Amino acid sequence: KAGVTQTPRYLIKTRGQQVTLSCSPISGHRSVSWYQQTPGQGLQFLFEYFSETQRNKGNFPGRFSGRQFSNSRSEMNVSTLELGDSALYLCASSTRETGGTDTQYFGPGTRLTVL
Amino acid sequence: AQSVTQLGSHVSVSEGALVLLRCNYSSSVPPYLFWYVQYPNQGLQLLLKYTSAATLVKGINGFEAEFKKSETSFHLTKPSAHMSDAAEYFCAVSDGTGGFKTIFGAGTRLFVKA
Numbered sequence: 001k002a003g004v005t006q007t008p009r010y011l012i013k014t015r016g017q018q019v020t021l022s023c024s025p026i027s028g029h030r031s032v033s034w035y036q037q038t039p040g041q042g043l044q045f046l047f048e049y050f051s052e053t054q055r056n057k058g059n060f061p062g063r064f065s066g067r068q069f070s071n072s073r074s075e076m077n078v079s080t081l082e083l084g085d086s087a088l089y090l091c092a093s094s095t096r097e098t099g100g101t102d103t104q105y106f107g108p109g110t111r112l113t114v115l
Numbered sequence: 116a117q118s119v120t121q122l123g124s125h126v127s128v129s130e131g132a133l134v135l136l137r138c139n140y141s142s143s144v145p146p147y148l149f150w151y152v153q154y155p156n157q158g159l160q161l162l163l164k165y166t167s168a169a170t171l172v173k174g175i176n177g178f179e180a181e182f183k184k185s186e187t188s189f190h191l192t193k194p195s196a197h198m199s200d201a202a203e204y205f206c207a208v209s210d211g212t213g214g215f216k217t218i219f220g221a222g223t224r225l226f227v228k229a
Contacts, residue, residue: 004158033217043205043219056216090158104217106151106158 002026004093004107012113018079021110025072025093031055032074033104034066037088046089049074050096078112086114117142117208121220129228134178134193136223138206141187148189149207149217150180159205165189176200201227 005024013019025032033056034046045058049068066076072093078085088111092104122137140146147166151159163174170182180191189206206220 035219042221045216045218048216058216092159103161103164104159106160108156108158 004091004105006089006091006107006110008110009108010111010113012115013081014115015081015083017081018077019081019112020075020077021089021091021112023074023076023091023093023107025074025091026105029093029095029105030072031094031096031102032068032072033092033094034074034076035090035092036060037090037109038086043090046076081114083114085112087112117146117218119206119208119218119220121204121206121223123223124221125224125226127226127228128196130198131195134191134196134200134225136191136204136206136225138180138189138191138220139187140189140206140208142208147209148180148182149209150174150178150189150191151205151207151219153203153205153222155202162191162204196225196227198227198229201225 007022031050033048035043037043046060047054047066048056052068063079068074088109090109091107094102094104096102118141120139149164150162152162153159162178163172165172165182173179178193180189182189203222203224205222207217209217
């Protein structure tokens with residue numbers, strides 16, 4: 001079974017631009033979560049989608065948004081990029097069979113650099 | 116609110132020595148606890164998870180962790196370190212209520228000396 005895939009793997013943008021990142025979960029997984037990883041703040045939860053609905057949201061500004069499609073693929077969008085948005089963005093999928101004990105499977109991440 | 120504290124941002128051990136990575140958690144509800152490993156330029160991989168079935172949890176690659184409620188700890192151990200264990204390790208907590216929101220610790224980078 002193929003793992004979680006994220007595209008693109010690397011991205012360079014300039015301040016003020018917007019960016020869209022894509023995540024394809026493992027086949028059969030309906031939950032997709034997004035995390036931001038930076039050296040200063042570590043791993044921070046952005047949001048989780050399940051069956052096209054946002055179920056949980058972290059403490060990020062409204063510039064960060066996401067969506068999930070009927071095939072469970074998910075995208076996240078960051079508008080009006082700031083230098084501090086430079087980070088590794090990780091996507092994780094799970095089956096959500098039993099809630100919080102589910103195993104999350106992480107993709108390799110998208111490295112976003114904002115200049 | 117939940118939180119996780121990992122003691123020591125860097126840990127260095129010799130090959131063959133005991134690995135001990137410390138994690139303390141805070142949770143107002145019975146927690147679900149996880150240890151993940153991250154190799155350079157890769158995503159996170161689950162090592163093990165505590166789901167209240169047993170306090171001593173065995174994971175992959177010879178790692179195990181013990182849940183101690185009285186100490187609010189979930190330390191990760193491995194009897195004998197291998198060079199391939201060099202990576203960053205994250206402890207995480209989830210309350211499992213209504214969706215999937217995981218709080219991660221700051222991480223501990225493990226160095227293994229030959």
